[in-house]
Amino acid sequence: MKTKKNPEPVDVVIVGAGAGGATAAKVLTEAGMRVVGLERGPWLKPEHASGDELKYLNRNFIWQDPKLKPRTYRQNDQQEAVVTNFSATPQVVGGGTTHWGGMVPRMTENDFKLRSIHGDIEGASLVDWPITYDELEPYYTRVEWEFGTSGLGGANRWEGRRSRGYPTKPSPLSQIGRTFATAMDKLGHSTFPMPQGMVTEPYRGRQPFSENGFWQQYPDPGTGKSSTLISFIPDAINTGLYDLRSDCYVSEILVGPDGKATGVRYQDEDGDEWVQQANAVIVCGGGIETPRLLLMSKSALFPDGLANSSGQVGRNATFHQYSFSVGLFDRDLTDPLYGWSGHYMSGCSFDFYETDESRGHILGSLIFPSNLGHPVNWSFPGRPTWGSAAKDADRELFNHTMKIGILLHDLPVESNRVDLDPTVTDAWGLPVARITHTPHANDFAQEKWQVAKNGEILEAAGARKVVPVNMERITGNTSHELGTTRMGDDPATSVVDRWCRTHDVPNLYVFDASFFPTATGINPALTIMANAWRCADQIIRVDSRGWARR
Amino acid sequence: MGQAEWVTVPISTRDVDGPIYFSEEDWRTIEAAAARIIPTDHHPGATEAHVVRFIDRMLAGTQFVFAAADGVGFLRMEGREEKAWTERIELRRELYRSGLNQLRELSSERFGSPFVDLTPEQQDAILEQVSGEPKPTKFTFDTPEDDGQGGAPAGNQPVNEDFLSFFPLLVLNTRQGFYSDPVYGGNENRIGWSVIGFDGPPTLASTMDGSYTTKKYMIVDAEWPYERHPEVLRYRRP
Numbered sequence A: 001m002k003t004k005k006n007p008e009p010v011d012v013v014i015v016g017a018g019a020g021g022a023t024a025a026k027v028l029t030e031a032g033m034r035v036v037g038l039e040r041g042p043w044l045k046p047e048h049a050s051g052d053e054l055k056y057l058n059r060n061f062i063w064q065d066p067k068l069k070p071r072t073y074r075q076n077d078q079q080e081a082v083v084t085n086f087s088a089t090p091q092v093v094g095g096g097t098t099h100w101g102g103m104v105p106r107m108t109e110n111d112f113k114l115r116s117i118h119g120d121i122e123g124a125s126l127v128d129w130p131i132t133y134d135e136l137e138p139y140y141t142r143v144e145w146e147f148g149t150s151g152l153g154g155a156n157r158w159e160g161r162r163s164r165g166y167p168t169k170p171s172p173l174s175q176i177g178r179t180f181a182t183a184m185d186k187l188g189h190s191t192f193p194m195p196q197g198m199v200t201e202p203y204r205g206r207q208p209f210s211e212n213g214f215w216q217q218y219p220d221p222g223t224g225k226s227s228t229l230i231s232f233i234p235d236a237i238n239t240g241l242y243d244l245r246s247d248c249y250v251s252e253i254l255v256g257p258d259g260k261a262t263g264v265r266y267q268d269e270d271g272d273e274w275v276q277q278a279n280a281v282i283v284c285g286g287g288i289e290t291p292r293l294l295l296m297s298k299s300a301l302f303p304d305g306l307a308n309s310s311g312q313v314g315r316n317a318t319f320h321q322y323s324f325s326v327g328l329f330d331r332d333l334t335d336p337l338y339g340w341s342g343h344y345m346s347g348c349s350f351d352f353y354e355t356d357e358s359r360g361h362i363l364g365s366l367i368f369p370s371n372l373g374h375p376v377n378w379s380f381p382g383r384p385t386w387g388s389a390a391k392d393a394d395r396e397l398f399n400h401t402m403k404i405g406i407l408l409h410d411l412p413v414e415s416n417r418v419d420l421d422p423t424v425t426d427a428w429g430l431p432v433a434r435i436t437h438t439p440h441a442n443d444f445a446q447e448k449w450q451v452a453k454n455g456e457i458l459e460a461a462g463a464r465k466v467v468p469v470n471m472e473r474i475t476g477n478t479s480h481e482l483g484t485t486r487m488g489d490d491p492a493t494s495v496v497d498r499w500c501r502t503h504d505v506p507n508l509y510v511f512d513a514s515f516f517p518t519a520t521g522i523n524p525a526l527t528i529m530a531n532a533w534r535c536a537d538q539i540i541r542v543d544s545r546g547w548a549r550r
Numbered sequence B: 001m002g003q004a005e006w007v008t009v010p011i012s013t014r015d016v017d018g019p020i021y022f023s024e025e026d027w028r029t030i031e032a033a034a035a036r037i038i039p040t041d042h043h044p045g046a047t048e049a050h051v052v053r054f055i056d057r058m059l060a061g062t063q064f065v066f067a068a069a070d071g072v073g074f075l076r077m078e079g080r081e082e083k084a085w086t087e088r089i090e091l092r093r094e095l096y097r098s099g100l101n102q103l104r105e106l107s108s109e110r111f112g113s114p115f116v117d118l119t120p121e122q123q124d125a126i127l128e129q130v131s132g133e134p135k136p137t138k139f140t141f142d143t144p145e146d147d148g149q150g151g152a153p154a155g156n157q158p159v160n161e162d163f164l165s166f167f168p169l170l171v172l173n174t175r176q177g178f179y180s181d182p183v184y185g186g187n188e189n190r191i192g193w194s195v196i197g198f199d200g201p202p203t204l205a206s207t208m209d210g211s212y213t214t215k216k217y218m219i220v221d222a223e224w225p226y227e228r229h230p231e232v233l234r235y236r237r238p
Helices: A018-029 A053-060 A112-117 A133-148 A175-186 A232-238 A287-296 A387-395 A440-458 A525-543 B024-037 B051-060 B079-110 B120-130 B166-179 B189-195
Strands: A009-015 A035-038 A071-074 A081-083 A241-245 A249-257 A261-267 A273-283 A324-328 A367-370 A401-407 A419-426 A432-434 A465-469 A509-511
Touching: A009 A018, A009 A261, A018 A241, A018 A525, A035 A273, A053 B166, A071 A419, A071 B166, A081 B120, A133 A232, A133 A465, A133 A525, A175 A367, A175 A401, A175 A440, A241 B051, A249 A273, A273 A287, A287 A419, A287 A432, A324 A440, A367 A440, A401 A440, A401 A465, A401 B189, A440 A465, A525 B166, B024 B051, B024 B120, B024 B166, B051 B166, B079 B120, B079 B166, B120 B166, B166 B189
Parallel strands: A009 A035, A009 A273, A035 A241, A071 A432, A273 A509
Antiparallel strands: A071 A081, A249 A261, A261 A273, A324 A401, A324 A465, A367 A401, A419 A432
């Protein structure tokens, strides 16, 4: 390790350049602040991307290599955790907005007040959000317009008041979407176009997507798919105030004798160690890496990890779970579905989103139809694996399959958590995140009911065979990592306040999905970005008063 | 050097005709085994797709792990990632070595000939024994789903092959060689895709410049509410 002169102090250092970190960088730099971004992953550009299934889905080009960055998992405290690639999420500039399918529905008004609605649920740590839909609404609109989205305002009748529609029209209907919409209508249910992080018309200098079909899990070689990589990061860089350093791994948040954060310690790609000082630190590493970094940042003042006086850092972890029913269609009876055309999914429904206790559980999820993958990874439960039986199945069913999925709205449970593994370390010698997680009974009930319902929809669509794919446990297969630095008004029971500032350290913030007090049944990125914008505004308006000039 | 700075080396999996890694004998054995995993019938199979070349290049080293985005050349891996892949490939080489030994021994014990000289039925019997399961039977809509070994699609997560033993690894690699982009050495002339009706891209570059599109398979003019739109109502009706 060499000793070199540390970089100059700045106003804000942001750890991570995904949905939350890049939004904060844009808003703060556009207000004139000097910001350094530290992203542990590479800064891959759109020209690094193409429709290469093997590279992206099997050889993990943008996913963390589990040999270098392992995680461990156990169900409960009595078990020994084992190395598992839990919640693989791209650690790259742009974060989860690079590989995502771009689902950007808004939370419903009820999502903000679930404890008020349901009261105490045994075995769960259900709480209201300290903010309301109305407080977030202006920021939802800003993100939808600045980031670039497609959809149809007013088509989702479960949505709260909306001040503006979407900037571009919905993406085109695929055969899977056609099949879903007609089957849902037949059953008396409603559907609407999936709100998506993409532009479908020329917009802010971006060209509409090419429909190459390599969408979910593939970064976009063009400018159709919205990611912070091609929107908010260039916006921030264009101010001249955002210094984004990729391949830089933050290992500790530093604090001064007054208990305030002074900056971070990080290693660059050559292994050289640096200290970046700043007036404020914003952590945006995701709901697993963020609590890990807080817990690694132990000091005399903070012996249990930073911002952890409540003991809540890492707790109440929710991860969603993607479960689904698979529909197999008879090619002699049904037109081909060509699942690989379009954008993985097409259309969605909120008909099962709000609680209906007659179903035997509370909460619910959005549902949406999608393909079963490209040729290498296309599969269904019971598929013959080799010989002529396998070849026949591929030939007869590849174009005649689809699934309808859910995003489990899982309940927060205090004992479900992220902490530091006592023995396993990463390739840098630092302790890895250990996940301890057992789903709540309501999670299983909700998942089972909705997967069966999705099977009924597939039957109505004409599927000859329906196969439910239920979870045995939560695996982190959505890359959604939520709740581990819970937002709340009470410092005894939450880690960050309503502005996502830690209760314990007044100039330390968490802007990724770690703040989510409850999981919601939708994809989190839009809410992460809207909330990051809202909280960055508060830094500009209030918290930065009296900061040393940088 | 970070992943974004890896340079492209102008090499192709087709620069050499035969094996780079395998011995001639191992090459022929794997080729014969792959031909039983995806057999040739009225459509081409693993042999015509050159699946064995795909597997050979996968085992040859880190030079063929990641194709350049446009498919012209391969990325030269560096640093920790390169080291991790070197270890991963070494593990797979060991699995293939011991798997090939097993095929050799079983063929000799049971039928007194090398695997490549056995009849297809004898080869299947050996593969059944190696797999520890009966050969998969034809899928029908009435078959219970726990009959087949293939699982659900991985959903939204990367597939991890690191924990597979020899036979499932060979099956998956055969599938990868049949269906992955031809740049990796298999799927010759995209015949794997044509067998199953995937109208895939002519080149990786065509997925980058918008020239390859799946638009014709969609109902681009349909507007919401879709179920009442004439384009949907008259879909595929004369």
